[in-house]
Amino acid sequence: MIGGLHHPWWHDLKPLTQRHVLRRHGTKTIQRFLVILWILNVGSPDVGSRRLIAVQGAQASRSASENLSASCDGRQQPRPGAIYSAVAHLNYGVGLDLRADISIPGECEVNLPIDVPVRELGIDAALALPIVEVTSSEADETYGVGSQVTIDVRFSSVVQVEGSPTLRLRTGCHDDSCSTPEVQSFICRASRGEFAISFNGETMPNIDAGVSEEGLRRILQEFSGIERTTVEYSTWMEGTTTVEDPGRASTAGLILGSRGACSENGTTVTVTFDSISMEGDDGNLPLLELDYLNSPVNSYTGMSWGNRHRLWYGWLNEEEEEPERAEKDISFGGYFIDKSGKAIVGDAGLNGVELGPAVEVTPGWKPADRLAAYTGGSGTDTLSFIYVVQEGDSSADLDYYDESSLALPDNATITGENGVAANLELPPLGYAAVYRLGTGASLAANKGLVIDTSPPFVVQVDSPNEARAYGTGEVIKIDVVFNQDVTLEGEPTLVLETGVFNQEVDLLSSGNQTLTFKYVVQEGDSTSDLEYASSTALNLNGGALYRTSENATTQALTVLPEPGATGSLSQNEDIVVRATTANIIDVDSSTVDGEYGAGQDIYINVTFGWWEDDVTPMLLVSDSAELWLRAGWRVRATVHGAINGSTQLVLEEGHELTADDIGETVSIGTSERTLLNITENEAEVSGSYIGDDILEGNPVVNVSGSGYEAATYHSGNGTAYFSFLYTVQPGDKSGDLEYWDELAFKTDGYVRRVADEGATAANISLPEPGTCVAFKGCSLGANRDLIVSTNVPRVENMTTTKPAGEGPYGAGDEIDVTIRFTEPVEALANVTKAPRLRGIDRWSPERNS
Known part of the structure; x- marks a missing residue:
């Protein structure tokens, strides 16, 4: 191709040796031919390399005198060294590119001779009607087994159909x-x-x-x-x-x-x-x-x-x-x-x-090309065919098999209104319409219809849930994802590996490429990495799963990736299912170690979970909760009977002393003793009872000992960490603050894990006081050194700076007196008058504290 000019007429160019003018034939001007002139070797150095001139019909006429003009505005006009001409016929398939040009000086113009050969034009009404195009009203998308695709074959004019023509499509296997x-x-x-x-x-x-x-x-x-x-x-x-x-x-x-x-x-x-x-x-x-x-x-x-x-x-x-x-x-x-x-x-x-x-x-298997069946259109210029996609069909861009794919079996006919048989040759495969050639557009050129009958298959099993441990009542969603959209009929289930007994879970939802199943953890379920039972764990239960199409018939493959393999649930997610309910694994405090007195706050934190690095959010279903601390001093019992000088006491019914109190200090009236034994209502203490004999509770003598102080629930509901607040009360004391016992968590409701559905109550037993459990945690006393001391300071002794007997002291003498208390004391900064020591008749000012 030169300058966009195509074969076949290129080699027919002939040199011109004389002037040519447009000729007329009878009364019809020949205007259906395009005349192309190719100019080479123009004489002037100002002239460009080439110029293509396209002239149509009578516009090409020039006079001989115009062609002989040799000057323009006093300048020499360019003259071609050789001129070639050709006639481009409409049925030759010619491409034109007029980009080349000749430089013409000034306002001059170049007039060239043109030869238009004499050709006769005729109209033959008996010729066969050609096919203009093959197209479809369907959307450009992928079609699967069962889908119906309408294909339209349009002729240049109205045709009449007898019988049932067929259209062979390239949908089979050809290699x-x-x-x-x-x-x-x-x-x-x-x-x-x-x-x-x-x-x-x-x-x-x-x-x-x-x-x-x-x-x-x-x-x-x-x-x-x-x-x-x-x-x-x-x-x-x-x-x-x-x-x-x-x-x-x-x-x-x-x-x-x-x-x-x-x-x-x-x-x-x-x-x-x-x-x-x-x-x-x-x-x-x-x-x-x-x-x-x-x-x-x-x-x-x-x-x-x-x-x-x-x-x-x-x-x-x-x-x-x-x-x-x-x-x-x-x-x-x-x-x-x-x-x-x-x-x-x-x-x-x-x-x-x-x-x-x-x-x-x-058995050998080779998908064959399908025939689209004629459905109607006789009496119009468009014939419609229906192609039903079948198993094994495939096409990346649907088209007919070849130009002769429109067939007339069993004496079928397609004729024009003149009765002449239509030209059944289809447009060239894959080509758009070329009007100058008289060819139409193929189906693949007009549309982008993809035929794919491969069955959908599972590409992965996943879960949108957080990767953590789950327990009874919690919901875990499991997604089975296919490579194509699927349509479900029925109620499938998925069998999960959950320990001693597998769980078969139901479908929650389906849409597009995904089936979502709902697994509610049951009591006793346990697995370190949740997985389905096998590659055949997806059960349709008599239902069906099809590739989505208008008439779905391609059944999806339900085989799952092998458990543990790429694409499986355990490979995609780390979901743990616990067989036991969550419990309290650790008790600690955010308050620093030290000694605390009346009115000071101590925060105590209770952690829920299974292991030290495996905690779980909890929900307090109650109006209140307390943590009983061994920090108080209160009446624990009343003496029913005792003899002065005896170590045996008979206690009133309903006392609070238990075997856990053995070894603890108790106060009997004003005397402190150690509890040696307790059997029902009989107690033995380390020292004798001093006082009036007690008969049937008279006189009244109480037995006091360590009691509990309640730390009240403060915050943390919905998390794995509950916080309790303990405000030290007057009289409280503890050398190492600890809760009362394993049952010191008190509530009028219950605690359960945060779950989508009802979870069983958590075990709220505390770690044994003073101990730690491997891989879990410790009790409050084992974790921290918190001392509670609220004893009332008493004067222990007083001393002066001079030894006794050095007096007498005279007026104006200063005597420094030091008072030692049994507990640390502090002179309040807001005292406006200093404390005074009372002698016989004098008050002394405070020197320091």
């Missing part, structure tokens, strides 16, 4: 990559001889029993439609002898272990039809027909094809021809000849010849 080759096999058990094979009405006789794999492959490929095969023989028995010529007996009188198609042990011949080309072929081939007599009959002549050299088995007496008795075996023709040369008819299944029959090991 080996999309087909499954047919595999057939047969057994040949013989010592020597020849046999025949027939296939699809054709016969190949006189095939030697010792033919090699390559030889048999070549023979099979001589059948019509068989392009390429693979032939394999089974392994012959170890220890047998092989001879070069299967047609001759060995020195032992037998041919053993032949490497050919037949052997005395029996050879399995496997034939794979790798490539076939049979009209209307769907890949499923007719079986090979085998003839051990090698005497197939020609159906046309009635005579045998072969030379009747049949298959043999056993010894052959060279002096005796084939025994007549052998012909009596009508099953497989099996026989053998003993060493004496006597012919004996053998058992065909054990001792005789065995050849076939051929069996189909793998």
